Amino acid sequence: MIRVAARLKFLKRYFRSISKKAKIAIGFLIVAVVYFLVVFASIYQNAYYQSIALINYNPKLTTQFFDRNGELVANYFDNENRLYAEYDDIPYYVIEALVANEDTIFFEHSGINVEAIFRAALKNIRHMKFAEGASTLTQQLIKNTLLTREKTLKRKAIEALIALIVEQKLTKEQILERYLNHIYFGHGYYGIRTAAEGYFRKSLNELTLKEAAMLVGIPKQPNSYDPTKHLNLSLSRANSVLGRMNTLGWINEEEYNIAIAEQPVVYNDTLSKNRAPYAVDEAIRRASLVYSDVRSGGYKIYLGIDLKTQELAQNALEFGYQKILERNQDVNQSLQNGAIVVLDNFNGDILALVGGHNYSHSSYNRAVSANRQLGSSFKPFLYQIALDSGYSTMDLIPDISRIYTDEESEKEWVPKNIEGSFQGLITIKDAIVYSKNLATINLVTSVGLEMVYKELGKMGFKNIPSDDLSISLGSLSLTPLEYSKFYGMFANGGVLVEPVMIKKIVNRFGKEQIFENKKEQILNPAQNYLMIDMLKTAVERGTGRAARVNGIEVAGKTGTTNKNVDAWFCGMVPDINVVIWYGNDDGSPMSGTEVGGRTSAVPFAYFMENYIKLYPETRRKFTIPADVMKTIYNGKEEYFTIKSPMPSKTRTITNKDDELIF
16 A cells, blocks of 8 residues: 555656646547547447357258158248258368368468468558458458458458457357358359259268369359359369369379369259249248248258159149140130149148149149139039938939029029930939939939038038039039048048148258148048949049049049039049149130040049059059948949948939929
8 A cells, every 4th residue: 555655646746747748648648548449449349249140140041842752842042042051061171172272271360360461461552452362261251241342441450350259259160160151152052062962963971072172162253163154164263272282281192183083063953943833832831821931941841742743743734734725726825724633542641733734834823722613523522421311322313304493583593414415213323423413413402402511511611602502513612632632531431631731840950840630530431432433433434434544443523614614533543532623714614625524534544544653552442341242233243331222122212392202
């Protein structure tokens, strides 16, 4: 304390002894120092806040879609197509090539290279302009992530300060990881992994030394060294990188010569690599309901789609479309279109979803957005209700015309069979095999509209036209995707399974979300098989004959709406079901030649013939439940159940004054 007091006295005497001018000078000096410290503190604080974005690096990442076999279906991203690579996944020779090319003493400096700064300063003074930079990899990363590219002393000073801060907060490995994930590699590729998979279709650990050298040489001038545009320049740049590595002793003479001689194969792929655009559009829509950042969150989304089946479905739809054009030279091609959905009967996986014959011409997804009337393809559901009510497949129903009058409007409805004639009495089986409108209306009248509506509701149908007998002819409207699940119920022993588009989503940190679909036993398996048998017969000798495929049992139903507006074929084999629709987008009629039994059944056969070649293990016969019995009836094999027994004698269901008589 005595010493401190003595020093204070000394300072007081000193300041009394100096001149007034000296006191002013000292005052200015103190103010200047304080001002400098305040300004520096402010600059440092701003630099620190800026560095936080790099320290807590969270870039936009590309979301990828994969099919059920793990094959890439598409990339989906927001401006920057970037696939992230952890440092441990980056080969050592990629790191060496980068450091050799850009910053040889990277692992030794603290963020800035003082020697290089002085060397560059002298050169810039000599040329009176910024002729040479002295940026370390850390500074390059900061310039590309946090700052502008302007060449000013102020920007360079801030860059150097942030570099010093970043080097204190991050390891060298973390800095390199951020650099190699953020930097632009040309062709729309951000990050080393994206570039490796894009240019060479390889994962990082599959890259050769020459390919690694090509990649690290690109960021200096991405457009000039893009190998899809300027391969020779890119190779020359890579050779310079290899030469630098050899000079430093990081690769030996043999490695150098092998790499110099190599000529890598370079691919010029699209950024999205979208192989199933209609399916991906729907998957994006569904994923966005769960995650708002699908475009930038770097998710891995696994679909039920099978790419081989998807491609085949697209080809089948185009095949049918071309057939329509061949039959109708004057057809308006801008209106004519179609959709196809392929569903796994057992687990509901959407194996293929195609919403139009050409996505580049129209991205409108008819498979999920086009609500179209179902026509006669809806009849199996009505006949199933009759079977479940105790009717036999061999019961006779009237195939005769009646006039129906609306009590309010007094308008008359006179339905007809598509061929214009009627047979009088016909078995239930033949009525559906030959798609008899009049017999169907009489059957629905016999069962009762109230019962029909109730049972359709149990099956899961919604928005059914109320109290309207036209339901008998398929006046209900559904999209092809919605419709496919109901046909899947027939092929799956009466179990209704919700279609599965997305099976699993994995976020960038590896956390998985599994999507389970709902399954419900709707129909009795035995009663359901009676319908399968009738629909098999419809393909063997009925309206669906064009859908026959050798070597496999096919069950299915055609559908054509009034004035040929819609043409459907809904076909099943034991493992999958396929729903195909064609029509005009504006709902106008197609030509009179376009009916479900031709327009849609033919591409179904094309699809199925090729599908069983692709997947020969596909089951060829439907399983018959144990409680389904077989007998010879009127000289033919027929199936029956306890609930729907074969009639001991001809049993006719007729209408007399709207009263049912058995």
